[in-house]
Amino acid sequence: MKIDIVLTVNDERHQVEVEPQTTLVEFLRGILHLTGTKEGCGTGDCGACTILVDGNPVNSCLMLVADVNGRQVTTIEGLAKDGTLHPLQQSFIENGAVQCGFCSPAMILSAKALLDRNPSAGEDDIKQALSGVLCRCGSYKKIVESVRAVSGSEKGHV
Amino acid sequence: MSEMKTHYVGARVSRVDAHDKVTGNAVYGVDVDLPGMLYGAVLRSSLPHARITEIDVSGAMKAAGVRAVVTGTDFPFTFGGAVKDQPFLAIDRVRYIGEPVAAVAAETEAEAQEAVEKIRVRYDELPAIFDPREAVKEGAPLIHPDLEHYRRAGHDIVPGTNICTIRTYRLGDVEAGFAGADEI
Numbered sequence: 001m002k003i004d005i006v007l008t009v010n011d012e013r014h015q016v017e018v019e020p021q022t023t024l025v026e027f028l029r030g031i032l033h034l035t036g037t038k039e040g041c042g043t044g045d046c047g048a049c050t051i052l053v054d055g056n057p058v059n060s061c062l063m064l065v066a067d068v069n070g071r072q073v074t075t076i077e078g079l080a081k082d083g084t085l086h087p088l089q090q091s092f093i094e095n096g097a098v099q100c101g102f103c104s105p106a107m108i109l110s111a112k113a114l115l116d117r118n119p120s121a122g123e124d125d126i127k128q129a130l131s132g133v134l135c136r137c138g139s140y141k142k143i144v145e146s147v148r149a150v151s152g153s154e155k156g157h158v
Numbered sequence: 159m160s161e162m163k164t165h166y167v168g169a170r171v172s173r174v175d176a177h178d179k180v181t182g183n184a185v186y187g188v189d190v191d192l193p194g195m196l197y198g199a200v201l202r203s204s205l206p207h208a209r210i211t212e213i214d215v216s217g218a219m220k221a222a223g224v225r226a227v228v229t230g231t232d233f234p235f236t237f238g239g240a241v242k243d244q245p246f247l248a249i250d251r252v253r254y255i256g257e258p259v260a261a262v263a264a265e266t267e268a269e270a271q272e273a274v275e276k277i278r279v280r281y282d283e284l285p286a287i288f289d290p291r292e293a294v295k296e297g298a299p300l301i302h303p304d305l306e307h308y309r310r311a312g313h314d315i316v317p318g319t320n321i322c323t324i325r326t327y328r329l330g331d332v333e334a335g336f337a338g339a340d341e342i
Contacts, residue, residue, distance in 0.1 A: 035189035036182015076182035089180040093172050101179025108180060 005069050009034070010078030018065050025049045025060040028075060036076035036105045040134075047133035050106035051075050057113045057132065076105035079112070087150045088112055095146040099137035106133040111147045121151045196225055199270035201260040201277050203252035206288070207299070208281035210250055210259065217276030218262050223269030227277070229260045241322050242309040243302055252281070253301055293320040 002017040009032060018027060025042075028034045028051070040048030042061045049061040052074040079086040088108050091097070098104050107130055114121050114129035121129070126147045135143065178184035215227040230249035236242045248259045260277050264270035285299045292298060298320055302308065306317035315322055336342055 029189075033191065034182070035185070035191075038186070038188075076180075080181055085177075085180070092180050093176040094170075096173075098173055098176045098179050101175070101184055102186070104179050105182050 003066060005065050007065070007068050007070065008072045010073070010075060016065075020064070020066060022065045023061055024051070024063040024065055024068060024073070027065045028060060028073075034075050034077050038102055038105065040102065045134075047110075048103055048106050050109055050133055052109055052113055055113060055116060057110045057129075059132075074109065076109060079108065086112065088115070088147065091146040091149045092143070095142055095149055097139055097142040097146040099139050103133050103135045103137075103139075107135070107143050111150075115147070115151055119151065121147075123148060126151065196263040196265060197267040197270045199262050199264070199267075199274040200258045201262075201274045201279070203248065203255060203257040203259055203279075203281075205252060205281055205283055206255050206286035207284040207301070208252050209284060210248060210252065210279060211282050212278075212280040213260060214278040215260065217278065218260075218273040221262075221264070221269065221273035221276055223265035224262055224273045225265065226263040227260065227273070228263075236308065238308075240310060241305070241315060243305070243322075251284070287320070 001020070003020050004015070004017055006013070006015050008014070009028070014032070016027075016031070018031070022031075025037060025039050028037050029039065037051055037060060038048040039061055040046035044059040044062040047059065049059050050057050051060045052058070053063070053068055054072050055074070079089060085093075086108070088111050092104060092108060097107075110130050110133055111126065114125065118125060123144060126144050130140075130143065130147070173179075175184060210230075213229050215229065218224060218227045228247065230245050230247035233246050234249050236245050238244045246258070247261060248257050252259060259279055260274070262270050262273045262277075264273055287293045287298060287301070293301070300318075301320050305315050305320075305322075308315070314324070316324065
């Protein structure tokens with residue numbers, strides 16, 4: 001017994017019929033084939049599934065598609081415009097913040113949400129904003145430096 | 159002495175895959191989506207040490223979307239480093255909680271998970287050991303009773319025990335060192 005959902009993903013409107021228990025991460029990855037969003041734990045603990053809903057970072061594994069009816073979703077695939085990388089993406093590359101890369105989309109989106117409301121966020125605010133995403137490679141230091149490079153709060157190369 | 163020219167030493171070089179990773183384009187194993195692809199689910203042991211007396215896969219074989227169910231006897235080979243003691247799926251006994259016992263391949267992930275729960279395994283529990291110091295004691299339950307017949311990479315097992323190999327590292331005269339030390 002499917003339900004009708006209308007949502008915008010990366011500025012593209014989608015009108016879909018889904019099983020009501022479909023989670024947002026299952027929908028993004030399995031139905032829209034946007035695999036940039038990762039499911040690390042499925043229980044809201046690792047943050048790898050972080051995407052933005054109306055600009056706010058959320059764990060997509062804990063949301064149903066039904067929860068975002070009528071709302072705007074941004075995934076990592078929506079950041080680069082016409083091949084031009086978002087400054088955060090560029091900074092991650094240049095500042096060595098990427099190892100295995102599994103947390104990178106979630107870290108970048110979490111940082112974007114922060115800088116969109118606080119463009120010159122300092123180290124403490126950055127760490128707080130990224131605290132919902134785990135990095136098993138231990139790239140935290142470089143990740144924070146990459147975000148600081150964009151926010152202008154020293155360190156890293158812009 | 160001529161000046162050495164360096165092109166890469168000391169240069170800032172970006173990871174070759176960083177661009178794909180920050181854009182979400184990088185394909186990880188779990189991202190692969192091929193036409194007609196099947197999904198696997200594994201049934202694991204809930205006991206630390208037990209003999210497997212029966213595995214009933216009939217429920218899983220009949221489940222929706224299931225294309226194959228496999229158990230240890232379908233592929234009775236062992237692999238390993240120093241000693242080749244580990245089967246792909248447990249064959250006649252399980253030796254740790256979580257050891258894979260059976261696997262299902264089905265058309266969707268949900269169908270594979272549902273089917274794996276329909277497999278029934280009967281176990282005869284055996285005494286378990288949770289400390290390597292207990293494992294080397296005389297009379298400890300043998301985890302691999304057949305250890306001396308396992309293929310191994312040139313290491314000497316000790317037959318009739320749980321000991322995989324004995325290595326001794328010795329350098330210098332420890333007693334003399336201790337005798338001359340201010341503090342140990």
